[in-house]
Amino acid sequence: MTDPVLKVLILGGTDEARRLAAALADRPRTHVVSSLAGRVRDPKLPVGEVREGGFGGPGGLAAWLVEHGVQVVVDATHPFAARMSASAAEAAARTGLPSLILRRPGWRAAPGDDWRWVPSLEAAAELLPSLGERVFLTTGRRSLPVFAGLDGQWFLARSVDRPGPVVPRRLEVLLSRGPFTVDGELALMREHRVEVLVTKDSGGEMTTAKLFAARELGVPVVIVRRPPLPEGVVSVGTVEAALAWLESVSGPGGGAGAGSGRRARHAGER
Template sequence: MTDPGTLNVLVLGGTDEARRLAAALAERPGTRVVSSLAGRVRDPRLPVGEVREGGFGGPTGLRAWIEENRIGVVIDATHPFAARMTASAVEATGLAGVPLLILRRPGWQQGPGDDWRWTPSLEAAAELLPSLGGRVFLTTGRRSLPVFAGLDDLWFLARSVDPPRPPLPRNLKVLLSRGPFTVEGELALMRDHDVEVVVTKDSGGRMTTAKLFAARELGLPVVVVRRPAVPDDVPKAETVERAVAWLEAVAGAQAG
């Protein structure tokens, strides 16, 4: 049981921003931080402080967990494409009457020399690929591979942290690797495998941008899947520093 004066903060994590946020809040006096990880990665990078792994069972389960653990603030620092978790957080905190902040790093910005093709979904990306090239560097995560399983005329190089599960593309080579990556390494990888087109999600952040610079240097098209929209009526922050400032304001209002 925590002290009645303690501010219990739930960080929905799994991202670099979530780990940095947990580290920053762990140094805040009178604060208990619990980071929640979905448990989809076999050997995740763990943040400082308490860690909870696994799902909540939807909005109802998350609300119950929030109330049982006397959570005073929730910060959703999940991956920009974790739309289901964000929707659950919005509903659960609304039902529990707990403040919610969505921490989302900015998306990538196209620059001079880039040849980006924006698509609204993975399915749309798969439909576009045959017109762009026959050798594809797929960097959208192992859970997305079934979307591309029917493209038997294409060859895929896919990178993921853990081994993917079927259904999978017929012509597939899997690299088990975790970022950050370097431009030099990405250039060598694309050249060695004669990559003709790159597919990625607009995840943002610095850990995996090297592939974009490498594709620009090689003159390769990049299919970029747009990130899901974030609810308009929920406070948002793009940096850990702004998230901490928001928390201070909320804590001050609660104390007052």
């Protein structure tokens, strides 16, 4: 009898998702599908099968999981992709599939850092007038409308793709993709005379250089806190821990337990 194949859906778009897909590509009897939301025009693609676009909410995702025989769901989306994470958790619960959240740890302040934690982008916008006029904004192009009413601030906004039409009046856009270097960030912030940095607590090392540069220059940093994780879902902080978890939920030969597959089908039929 042929050993069963473990079919894993990775909800991706992050470096961790790509590294997990690459690790699983070398694992016998494992088939990985990486799903990308399609919000970036030219995304970095993982190895293996890739699908792009949404699922139509938790119901659509649950139906897709059953239709395609997925046995395990790994949510390795961006720490601020709260809606996708909620949909993934609900879809996994509906289908009875094992699910995991892979989230890189958040950032922690070090001596010399001047960090101001806020619960939302709106709170960050409210705080800016008290901190400085020249703002380095690294919260993504979709966040720019939140800051559009701040006519007293000048913004340098960095993003992968060009922003939409609703943006701050005094804005310079820098199209760039990390990782970045400390020397590069220091030069950029000095050139533009940055007085305050705004970012999200994305975590990871690809974009930490700006935090080191802000510390060296004495620039205050406004950091938006992460949204909470969905309740009842196991979470890990590293690719290695995700691989260990996948081993723990895999049955003999690498396939998920048969019970998971039966639960998925019954849930889909209700």
